[in-house]
Amino acid sequence: MAAISPPAFQQAGSYSARVDRLSVLSAMLQYPGTSGRATSPISIADGVKPSYQNSRLKVAAQSTPNMSVQLTSGWAYVQNDDVAAYGAYVVVNDGTISIPIGASSGSQYRIDTIVAQVLDAETLGTANSASFEVVSGPYAASRAAAQRGTIPPNAAIIADVYVDAGVSSITNTLISDARSYTVASGGIQPVTSTTDLDNGHPGQVRYRTDTDTFVYTNLAGTTIPLLQSQGAATFGQITVRRKTADRSLSNTSGLQDDNDLLFASLPAGAVYIVEGFLIYSADSNADIRIGFAGPTSATFSWNISGQDGSQTGSTAPIILDCQDITSTAYTLGGRGAGGKLVGKLDGLLTISATSGTFKCQWAQQTANAASTVMHAGSYIRLTRVA
Secondary structure, X not given: OOOOOOOOOXXXXXXXXXXXXXXXXXXXXXXXXXXXXXXOOOOOOOEEOOOHHHOOOOEEEEEEEEOEEEEOOEEEEEEOOOOOOOXXXXXXXXXXXXXXXXXXXXXXXXXXXXXXXXXXXXXXXXXXXXXXXXXXOOOEOOOOOOOOOOOOOOEEEEEXXXXXXXXXXXXXXXXXXOOOEOOEOOOOEEEOOOOXXXXXXXXXXXXXXXXXXXXXXXXXXXXXXXEOEEOOEEOOOEEEEEOOOOEEEOOOOOOEEEEEEEEEEEOOOOEEEEEEEXXXXXXXXXXXXXXXXXXXXXXXEEEEEEEEOOOOOOOOEEEEEEEOOOOOOEEEOOOOOOOEEEEEEEEXXXXXXXXXXXXXXXXXXXXXXXXEEEOOOOEEEEEEXX
């Protein structure tokens, strides 16, 4: 093999459809990233063009189920497998179509696979066509034993249809989405954990749809979490809780859970940097007491800076240092005129072996008829670091 000459788009040049496919389509699409394509490094990743909620080229049951399915419009990119380095094709479906499924056996099971297939007489046979075909698998004694049939060359898999023994219609429960997705070079490719690439290029980013996480391939060829997932949180993820309305307390010194400043379902083992900006107002005879609660064995080392609770003036700041989640809550001072004050929060939260809810609690330091208020706009931000 050698450089293809003349190249595409050269003035007065004459070149084949293969050159167009390689230089225009294959060159612009995502690297295949699978060991199965490793022997043909200028191949592409077969697949469907992603779309909103991945609704394009999707197989579903008919509105009134029968022995056919419907396929929505969309694009599929199909690599030529007949001859190495022959480029890729675009298969376009411009509207929803119906695809018939063969009758079921009365006692046996099979898998029918719907594919987008290209036939090219230049490389094999006599036909030039694009179509959506059904590849029927061999019969088996149970659904678990059923297998796909042999997928033909130049075909991208769209869906599997389980044709169980004795069925007279195909419902959505019998359809398994089997689409792979391909994107332009440099794009983020949707995959699942089980269909992810094993030979990605350095920096190739994928979005794992089943775990809602991102991964990339490093220079050594290893897949690395970009935002590593654990439960509902991810490393580097910032989660903010903000008060949207004032809340008032009076005649109480017992700590109350704030109805907005809480984080539910934090996973075991997670560590967070905690930052906050608490806007409050309190009478100088009541002040405000601020604390936190969390899951069993959680630790929270924190400090807060604000108005000195032992002073009645408005210019006496204090920084209360290094309390833990199990320690006594801090007291910040009020102001005689009832004006707004702020407390600036910093800390490190570690969730131990028990997942659960982390929450801000507050009350009056001294029970008083004058209202103590946590104002709208107050917020707490968690940034996961481990």
